[in-house]
Amino acid sequence: MKHRLCLALLASTVIAGAASAEDVTLTIESWRNDDLSIWQDTIIPAFEAANPGIRINFAPTAPAEYNAVLNSKLDAGSAGDLITCRPFDASLELYNKGQLADLTDLAAMANFSDVAKSAWQTDDGSATFCVPMASVIHGFMYNKTAFEELGLEPPKTVDEFYAVLDKIKEDGSYIPMAMGTADQWEAATMGYQNIGPTYWKGEEGRKALIEGTQKLTDEGWVEPLRQLARWQEYLGDGFEAQTYPDSQNLFTLGRAAIYPTGSWEIGVFGPQIEGAFEMGAFPPPVAAEGDTCYISDHTDIAMGMNAKTAHPEEVRTFLDWVGSAEFATLYANALPGFFAMNSTPVEMENPVAQEFVSWRESCEPTIRSTYQILSRGTPNLENETWNAGANVITGAETPEDAAARLQEGLASWYEPQQ
């Protein structure tokens, strides 16, 4: 019996192998192992139906191991045809080593804005080597049910923001804001990079910092730290030892009313909250009513071509499809909170995701200030910002001291800032 089963299996593999022998199979390297089922059930069938003769194999590795695994596979020549690209330096290094192909002339590139492509370009922007797939937007999530209970409206200005927090604190049934400093990155990524663009005027400030015309000790860069320092009194008891999962749980269990975060939580939180309360979102508050608002629309994931692939034509076909509006719609709906960067607007079903993406129309987008170029040296600005963000919240450092320290660290290796 067992023997026959084996034979049958063997025969079926041989037959299946023979049937697809003429097809070209492309392998995708990725760190998104969470998305395996989405790729297999939704995205790949859609592509294969439209492009007979090309088969896609999605082969992800664990996120933390991806960079190491990918680098050794590329060096050994055993990497897949399609490479999922991390933003900025990690991918740029692969391009400079000749492991990622230049895709500047790919037709689909016309569907993306310069900001969308910036994470996968050479510093001068002359060559693009990955097709942007998705970005995440920062903002504040809030417990709509709690807001209704306390008669609160999502705040628009900074003053309103603190007024809302004061009211929640006064009422006492909710922790006003879920955030901890134990993991440090929350303070920087979800705090500083969330509210910061409003003060440093998004792209204008970010580029000025890279060019060296602004310093981290300038008002626009210190003010967000001052704002973070004010947050302390609205955080829960023992926030110094509160980790990122703790913050997530405080919010999804309905114990905290506001959660400074990013859109990537939508897909995770939806099933966890499951009707216990309604979740809403508001963008980072502006200084005065009517001011331009800025959001961090951070480029996060893209796809490029292994320069040594045996099937460059097929890979380009697939990448052109990745850059299409069809892919954008499929992807954005399968993974709410990971927004397509395509210039064609995408229809999304998730209301919170719709809310987040609607800010693109009214606000100026930018990306996280520390990601491009500024975190190449030692000390690394991104890691230093984590530390500074956590320090100003716990009160270990004043915002001015922290800013001065960040500036000094950056200037120590980055010439335009010297």
Added chain:
Amino acid sequence: MAQRQPFRWHIAVFLAPAVLVYTAIMIVPLIGTLNLSLFNLEDGNRIFVGLGNFATLFGDPRWSEAFWNALGNNAWFFLVHMLVQNPIGVALAALLSSPRLRGAAFYRTAIFIPTILSFVIVGFVWKLILSPIWGIAPGMLDAVGLKSLFAPWLGKEEYALTTLALISVWQFVGIPMMLIYAALLSIPDEVIEAAEMDGVTGWSQFWKIKLPLILPSIGIISILTFVGNFNAFDLIYVSQGALAGPNFSTDILGTFLYRTFFGFQLQLGDPHMGATIATAMFGIILVGVCLYLFAIQTRLRRYQF
């Protein structure tokens, strides 16, 4: 005329496997690390910089501040172990070796069990216990009316390192206990009987007879603790992450080395500076062990019966 001794080939043959394996997996990588610390990258090329990396590590204010901070934290980590772990280990061993104690085997096992747990589990479990939000520590303190004593210990700069050192003590106190227990058991009954004949009993018997006899064991334990603590990394990494928060107050040489060598988050790894730190760590441990061997070990007398 004395006959010339033939070369004893068998010694070389029997030693060869061990020497080869040890050389291949210990000495060569060690020399590789030392070698790596003498180079640096400049415009993508590896160039020889001599002791330049060490000059950076100790001369550049940012590097040296991080280094001395890590070394200071490491020293404190070690001190807590010496002051807490070893006395408790000796006390437990003394209690266990008391003939009147019942259930000694049970206590011995219970105290030794944490030692076999993985660092990852210990770090995670204690993080949960001490969590101000879900942990049982605040509740238990509340139950005895001491809630006011609770603080988010792992999140406060002034407590975090001591808390972690005590967690490490909790985990490893079984090892000095077992070693000292064995040393106490090996004291011949004649010695104890002779002491009793002279009227030396109870505490004075412990201080005057048993303690001097177990001093060599305590010496060995101290040096093992020293080496272990200055190589420590996992507990801090698991519970505080590679940035050793809050504000680097729990940063020890191991986490500093990790961050530098392998990189962290957007920071790309720097194998050359990493190797420099690894070499510095190697030097510190070497000096510590040598000091111990020459200054202390040679003075400890072994008692022969």
